[in-house]
Amino acid sequence: MDEALLRSLTPGVLTVLVRRGADFAAAEDAVQDALVEALRVWPDGRPRDARGWLVTVAWRKFLDATRADTARRGREGRVEEEPAPGPAPGVDDTLQLYFLCAHPSLTPASAVALTLRAVGGLTTRQIAQAYLVPEATMAQRISRAKRTVSGVRLDRPGDVATVLRVLYLVFNEGYSGDVDLAAEAIRLTRQLAARIDHPEVAGLLALMLLHHARRAARTAFDGSLVPLAEQDRGRWDTAAIAEGIGILQAALARDRLGEFQAQAAIAALHADAPTAEETDWVQIVEWYDELVRLTDSPVVRLNRAVAVGQADGPQAGLAALADLDAALPRHTAVAAYLHERAGDLTKAAQLYAEAAHKAPDLAERAHLTRQAARLNARRHPRHSPPEA
Amino acid sequence: MAKYLLLKHYRGAPAAVNDVPMDRWTPEEISAHMKYMNDFAARLEKTGEFVDGQALAPEGEWVRYDGEGRPPVTDGPFAETKDLIAGWMIIDVDTKERAVALAGELSAAPGAGGEPIHEWLEVRPFLTEPPTITE
Numbered sequence: 001m002d003e004a005l006l007r008s009l010t011p012g013v014l015t016v017l018v019r020r021g022a023d024f025a026a027a028e029d030a031v032q033d034a035l036v037e038a039l040r041v042w043p044d045g046r047p048r049d050a051r052g053w054l055v056t057v058a059w060r061k062f063l064d065a066t067r068a069d070t071a072r073r074g075r076e077g078r079v080e081e082e083p084a085p086g087p088a089p090g091v092d093d094t095l096q097l098y099f100l101c102a103h104p105s106l107t108p109a110s111a112v113a114l115t116l117r118a119v120g121g122l123t124t125r126q127i128a129q130a131y132l133v134p135e136a137t138m139a140q141r142i143s144r145a146k147r148t149v150s151g152v153r154l155d156r157p158g159d160v161a162t163v164l165r166v167l168y169l170v171f172n173e174g175y176s177g178d179v180d181l182a183a184e185a186i187r188l189t190r191q192l193a194a195r196i197d198h199p200e201v202a203g204l205l206a207l208m209l210l211h212h213a214r215r216a217a218r219t220a221f222d223g224s225l226v227p228l229a230e231q232d233r234g235r236w237d238t239a240a241i242a243e244g245i246g247i248l249q250a251a252l253a254r255d256r257l258g259e260f261q262a263q264a265a266i267a268a269l270h271a272d273a274p275t276a277e278e279t280d281w282v283q284i285v286e287w288y289d290e291l292v293r294l295t296d297s298p299v300v301r302l303n304r305a306v307a308v309g310q311a312d313g314p315q316a317g318l319a320a321l322a323d324l325d326a327a328l329p330r331h332t333a334v335a336a337y338l339h340e341r342a343g344d345l346t347k348a349a350q351l352y353a354e355a356a357h358k359a360p361d362l363a364e365r366a367h368l369t370r371q372a373a374r375l376n377a378r379r380h381p382r383h384s385p386p387e388a
Numbered sequence: 389m390a391k392y393l394l395l396k397h398y399r400g401a402p403a404a405v406n407d408v409p410m411d412r413w414t415p416e417e418i419s420a421h422m423k424y425m426n427d428f429a430a431r432l433e434k435t436g437e438f439v440d441g442q443a444l445a446p447e448g449e450w451v452r453y454d455g456e457g458r459p460p461v462t463d464g465p466f467a468e469t470k471d472l473i474a475g476w477m478i479i480d481v482d483t484k485e486r487a488v489a490l491a492g493e494l495s496a497a498p499g500a501g502g503e504p505i506h507e508w509l510e511v512r513p514f515l516t517e518p519p520t521i522t523e
Contacts, residue, residue, distance in 0.1 A: 222419050223426065353411040362443055370418050372411035 005050060006038055008191070010121030013054045015093030022062050024100065025146040028118050030062035035121060037061075094119070095195045099158025102166040103149045110145035111166045112173075116181075117142055120188055126179045163192065164204050164260065171208050182212055193247075202251035203261030209244035210267035213237040225367040229276035241271045262291045281311035298328050306334055314342035332358060333368055340375065349375035391439060391480050392487040394494060395510035398446050400471030405506030406499045413500045424497045432479060432490070443475035478514075487511055 010031060017027035034057040047053035101115040113131075116122045122130075128138035171185035189205045217231035226232075248264045266287045273279040288304035291297075301324055309317020317338045324331060336351035352372035359365035410418060432438035449464020466472060477494070481487050491509045499505035 222423055224419060224422070349411070353409075356411065357446055360445075366418060366422055369410050370415040373413050373415050373418055376412055377414050 002046070003039070004187075006035065006042070006054075007121030007187075009051050009054055010035065011094040011097050011119050012051065013058055014118060015097060016055050017058055017062055019093070020059070023150070025143070025150055026062060026065060027058075028146060030058045030065060032117065032123065033061040033065075034058035036123060039123070092195050094191070096158075098163045098192055100149055100152055102163040103152055103158065104162055105148050105152075106145055108166070108169055110141055110148070111162075112169050113138060113141050114145040114149075115166050115188070116170065116184070119191075120184055122179060122184070130179050130181050131173075160196065160198055160201065164200060167192070168204060168260075171211075182208070182215070186212060199251040199254045199256045200258040200260050202247050203258055203264050206244040206248035206251065207260050207264035207267055209240045209247070210264060210271050213240035213244065213271065223363070224370070225363050227367075228270060233274065236271065241268075244268065245271065257290065257294070259291060259294045262287050262294060266291075279310070281307055285311045298324060302328055302331060302334055306337070309338045309341060314338045318342065329358075329360065330355070333364075336368075336371065340371075345375050345379055349379065389480050389482060390484070390487075390516070391478060391514040392484075393510075393512040393514065394477045394479065394487075394491050395512060396474045396476065396507070397510070398472040398474040399468075401508040401510070404499075404508065406501070406503050407505075408500035410499075417498065417500060417502060420498050420502060425494075428494055428497075429477065432477075437479050437481050437486075437490075439478035439480050441475070441477040444473055446472060446474070484513070487513075 013034070014027055014031045017030060018024055022030065031054075034054050037057055038054060097119050098115070101118050102111045106114065113127055116127050116130075117124065124139050124142060125135050127142075128135040131138070133141075167185050167189050170188070171182050173181065186205070186208045189201065189208060193201045193205050213236050214228075214231060216237070217233070217235040218226055220226050244264065245268050248261065248268055251261050252265070266284050269280050269284050269287070285304065285307045288300060288307050291300045292304060302321075305317050305320035305324065308320045318335070321331070321335060321338060326332075332351055333355035336348050336355055339351060340348035349372050352368050352375065356365050356368035356372060359368055410421075413421075429438055429441050447465050449462050449466070451460050451462050454461040479487060479490060481490065488511060491511045495507050495509050496504040497507070
């Protein structure tokens with residue numbers, strides 16, 4: 001059973017229903033029903049024309065639902081049995097779906113859920129599992145999202161930036177359940193990049209590929225985080241790196257720099273370094289300067305301070321850090337790292353422990369606690385046995 | 389089956405026997421502890437007794453309603469004296485004895501020196517739905 005094929009067909013099937021006159025919300029429900037049906041019956045034998053099968057089943061589900069709805073309201077059925085002739089295909093409806101599902105009127109969580117379902121072809125259950133919420137909650141989030149965009153027509157181009165933010169969120173929000181959201185984000189971004197010629201779409205795709213390439217090396221066998229400098233670079237996915245760098249170079253050649261291209265450029269410089277020591281930190285700082293110019297984000301300035309610490313030494317890094325708000329997430333962790341490199345182990349250990357206290361996730365908390373423990377163990381070789 | 393909450397505290401529980409802050413352990417001891425906790429949850433999933441496990445950040449605040457049209461009143465961060473929950477595991481088990489036995493195992497997670505922490509955990513039964521048959 002090729003679930004990937006099923007998912008890749010989803011947006012096309014949905015747009016067929018919309019072209020036949022179904023409203024978006026009802027069409028999307030019908031496609032979801034057809035997907036669930038396919039997941040149930042395809043394992044016994046996939047239809048030869050998978051797309052045709054999905055269109056037929058989805059259209060029938062749509063008619064059933066509409067009839068039931070009409071009957072409930074005690075009216076005569078007004079729905080045509082035969083599909084109304086829609087406008088000629090050719091306009092890229094799938095692209096419009098991306099815009100609709102990332103519409104600025106939606107909250108980020110709603111846009112993510114709707115994109116994964118309507119464009120990604122995931123079931124509500126899979127999305128709910130991935131985001132660790134009950135299925136009923138996710139179902140409500142999706143139907144509210146559809147109500148929110150119900151007045152939006154599918155025929156106007158939207159804002160690429162909002163779509164990219166949604167895809168970035170899908171990629172970046174970790175993964176659980178049986179769906180690999182990072183891989184799914186890459187698939188959706190790749191599909192988008194094939195439909196729209198935009199250097200930032202390419203930049204985001206490159207960024208995702210370059211980070212995904214390091215995934216196997218990012219976690220140790222016991223599940224703990226492995227920082228970039230300590231990763232076994234032999235475990236990086238060289239094919240993904242090559243693809244990411246190729247896409248990035250083509251995008252940069254267009255000379256329309258954006259934040260995703262700049263972030264991808266930084267990831268590419270890391271990917272290029274045969275060892276952590278050979279990293280071109282000077283160039284990385286230059287890219288952070290570009291990013292600061294593009295985004296003026298305090299988080300970028302914080303990352304820049306780390307890079308400055310590598311390029312010009314820990315004192316320079318600490319000086320860059322001093323200009324930033326200490327309440328920024330990870331500020332304490334960065335300070336701990338720079339103090340350690342500057343040789344102040346006592347201060348570093350204390351800051352690592354403080355950073356662990358503020359860590360936003362368990363893996364990072366464990367990592368920072370280990371850093372504190374490592375320095376403490378060095379400063380006070382094996383404490384006396386605990387009193388029992 | 390009955391559900392129980394196994395509650396772990398940052399503060400407010402009686403002191404553990406092996407009471408050494410984690411940043412004074414060795415990195416290997418931290419890894420061993422993490423592995424024990426993960427294995428424990430994985431084993432309960434296999435036996436069909438695991439429901440949920442979550443960890444909480446140590447910082448938070450009190451919030452209360454302050455009347456129509458006004459933003460809620462907040463008070464925080466928590467005072468140092470406050471009982472502070474670190475996280476929980478919810479299990480669905482046949483008997484209270486089983487819940488207590490599992491809490492005991494969880495409390496044996498290794499800490500400093502690789503020795504069990506003997507941490508105090510709170511075991512709280514859930515209030516259930518009323519039964520269908522009442523007489």
